[in-house]
Amino acid sequence: MKQRGKKWFLLLVSIILFLTVYLFYKNNWGQHSEDKQQVVNVYTARHYQIDNEIFQEFTRQTGIQVNEVKGTAEELIERMIREGEASSADLFIAVDGGVLNFAKQSEVLQPLTSKLLIQNVPAEWRDSDNYWVGIATRSRVIVYAKDRVSPSELSTYEDLTNEQWEGKVLVRSASSLYNQSLLASFIELSGESEAEKWAAGIVRNLSRNPEGGDKAQAKAIATNIGDVAIMNTYYIGQMSVSPDPEEREIAEQLGVLFPNQQTTGAHVNISGVGLAKYAPNKDNALKLAEFLTSREGQTMLTQGSYEFPVNVEADMPEMLKDWGSFKRQPVDIANLGYFHKQAAEIFEKVGWQ
Known part of the structure; x- marks a missing residue:
């Protein structure tokens, strides 16, 4: 009788252990699956x-x-x-x-x-x-010092290569993806030769070697290092509402021009x-x-x-509404990557650092 009772006790303990282990893994696995989702x-x-x-x-x-x-x-x-x-x-x-x-x-x-x-x-x-x-x-546009430049003096990206802007152009480095795609768009629209001609003209008119990001170009305009720059639109907006009063003041001094509105359109x-x-x-x-x-x-x-x-x-935002609609380049943005290698070669060839 005692032997039989012992067997039942061991069986009961085994069942309890089995259920405990089963429920533990079930709950933890279920929780893991839920967390994963x-x-x-x-x-x-x-x-x-x-x-x-x-x-x-x-x-x-x-x-x-x-x-x-x-x-x-x-x-x-x-x-x-x-x-x-x-x-x-x-x-x-x-x-x-x-x-x-x-x-x-x-x-x-x-x-x-x-x-x-x-x-x-x-x-x-x-x-x-x-x-x-x-x-x-976003659009890559021309930004200018409102106190030194009239927007009537500029209408295209190509204008920045004119002798008038020698020593006055600011832009970031050739390693910038923004500049690579901008030049790639010129290659797609006008061919490699014209794109190289434009890049060489920009290098010739630089006020300094390329350095810093887009905001650095805006600050360089404000400190009279240059008069015009190539920038992405959103940086102007961000600076206009920046918690930094210096950035807000700089944004007030800048004008924005969407280039090539009568020709190929803005990038x-x-x-x-x-x-x-x-x-x-x-x-x-x-x-x-x-x-x-x-x-x-x-x-x-x-x-x-x-x-x-x-x-x-x-x-x-109101600033974007005020800019209104503008003509865009007729390029397939998905294809820009196909011209990045050529763009990099052009940058190196013309000395765009």
Whole structure:
């Protein structure tokens, strides 16, 4: 009798242990799966505070945590290639149409299967196969000192190569992706010879060797180092509302000219997002892409960065509204990357540092 009771006791203990272990693993695995579904991993080449604010708002509304991995676009693409199917990347964000197309050609993206994205983003700012969509646009324009330059003296990028502007032109270095794509657009529109002629003219008219970012060019105008500069539009907007009073004062001194309105149009490029090929959190990634391109997300983006929104329903800052519509270059921004190598060779040849 005692032996039988002992057997029953051991059996009961075994059952209890089994159930305890089973429930422990079940609960922890279930929690792990739930946690996995509530994240989205973003490989991004953008470094703007407004992006973080948008991600935080997305998390507040959805409960999905946004994890950022930052680097240059080239570094991030190489990382996704190296990681292969084990990659944690869900979304890839870059600041150039040619780079986004390079990511597509590198087979690290998959089509964005979302009807809402198609509704939010006009076809002109989407890949034809939906491997990426734009989230913002910008123009690379001519900025000038309002107290020393009349806008009637300038109308085109080519004007900056005239003898009148010798020793007065400011621009950042040849390593700038913005300048590489600008020159690439000239190669696509006018051919390599004309593009080289333009680049040589800019080098000839520089007031100093290229240094610093776009804001550094604006500050150099304010300190009379030069009179005109090539800059992205959003930097002017950001400086106009900067917490730094010096930047606000500088912005007041600058005029903005959208070049080539009677000829080829002003250069425009995009920031955009693509869905990683092996995205482990695909549904969450699509939700974030949809939020980034929604009226709410786009309004946050344009109000915070002064980039132009891709969603026409977004509420732009007054400065962007005042600039109004303008003629853009008739180039396919996705093809700009094909001319980056030629652009780099031209920069080196003409001595654009």
